[in-house]
Amino acid sequence: xxxxxxxxxxxxxxxxxxxxxxxxxxxxxxxxxxxxxxxxxxxxxxxxxxxxxxxxxxxxxxxxxxxxxxxxxxxxxxxxxxxxxxxxxxxxxxxxxxxxxxxxxxxxxxx
Amino acid sequence: xxxxxxxxxxxxxxxxxxxxxxxxxxxxxxxxxxxxxxxxxxxxxxxxxxxxxxxxxxxxxxxxxxxxxxxxxxxxxxxxxxxxxxxxxxxxxxxxxxxxxxxxxxxxxxxxxxx
Numbered sequence: 001x002x003x004x005x006x007x008x009x010x011x012x013x014x015x016x017x018x019x020x021x022x023x024x025x026x027x028x029x030x031x032x033x034x035x036x037x038x039x040x041x042x043x044x045x046x047x048x049x050x051x052x053x054x055x056x057x058x059x060x061x062x063x064x065x066x067x068x069x070x071x072x073x074x075x076x077x078x079x080x081x082x083x084x085x086x087x088x089x090x091x092x093x094x095x096x097x098x099x100x101x102x103x104x105x106x107x108x109x110x111x
Numbered sequence: 112x113x114x115x116x117x118x119x120x121x122x123x124x125x126x127x128x129x130x131x132x133x134x135x136x137x138x139x140x141x142x143x144x145x146x147x148x149x150x151x152x153x154x155x156x157x158x159x160x161x162x163x164x165x166x167x168x169x170x171x172x173x174x175x176x177x178x179x180x181x182x183x184x185x186x187x188x189x190x191x192x193x194x195x196x197x198x199x200x201x202x203x204x205x206x207x208x209x210x211x212x213x214x215x216x217x218x219x220x221x222x223x224x225x226x
Contacts, residue, residue: 037211037212039212039213041156041213043156048206048216048217048218048219049148049156049206049213049216050216051212051213051214051215051216054212054214055212060214090155092155092156094156094213096211096212096213099158099161099170100146100148100158100161100211100213101158102155102156102157102158103155104155105155105156
C-alpha cells in the first residue's frame with residue numbers, strides 16, 4: 001500500500017503570509033499513462049472536502065490562483081502565496097495512482 | 112450543476128447492517144467511476160471503495176473487505192454501499208465522490224455504530 005506522509009501536521013500562519021505543505025509518497029506516483037495522480041483537498045470547518053489541485057499542479061475551477069501545486073515522483077508541495085482568513089481548515093494530499101490513499105492532513109490556522 | 116447527495120446513514124448496533132445511497136445529477140453518471148470515502152469523528156479521510164463506470168472493476172480498503180459491497184445502478188444515476196457486520200470503528204461520515212480523482216463530493220451521511 002502507498003503511504004502518504006504530510007508535514008507539518010499543524011501550520012500556524014499570519015494573514016498575508018505564505019504557507020507551504022509537503023507531501024511524500026512511499027512510492028512513485030507516476031502512472032503507466034505518464035500522468036501523476038496527486039491531488040490536494042481543502043476541508044473547511046464543518047464542510048465536505050473540496051478538491052483544489054489535481055495531477056500535481058492543475059487548479060480546479062474557481063480555486064484562487066494563490067494556491068499552487070508542484071512536485072514530481074514522490075515529493076509534492078502545496079503553496080499558498082498569501083493566506084487569507086477563509087483558508088483556515090485541514091489540507092489533505094491524495095494519491096490516485098495506486099488505488100486511493102490520503103495523507104494525514106495538515107491543519108492550517110491563523111496565528 | 113454536478114451534485115451527489117448521500118443518504119441512508121443512521122444509528123445501528125454492532126453486527127447490524129446499513130445501506131447507503133448516493134444520488135447523482137448534473138452529469139453523465141455512466142461515464143464516471145465512483146467512490147466512497149469516510150471520515151471518523153475528528154479524524155482524517157479514509158478511502159473505502161471504488162467502482163468503475165460499468166461495475167467491472169471494484170476495489171475495497173482492507174478495513175472493509177468482506178463486509179461492505181459497493182454497487183451502482185446507471186439507469187437510476189445511483190451509487191450504493193451495503194455495509195454488513197458493522198463495527199464501532201465504522202462510525203464515520205460517509206462521502207460519495209465522483210471520478211478516480213474525487214473531483215466532486217457530497218455533503219456526507221453519518222453512520223454511528225453503537226450499542
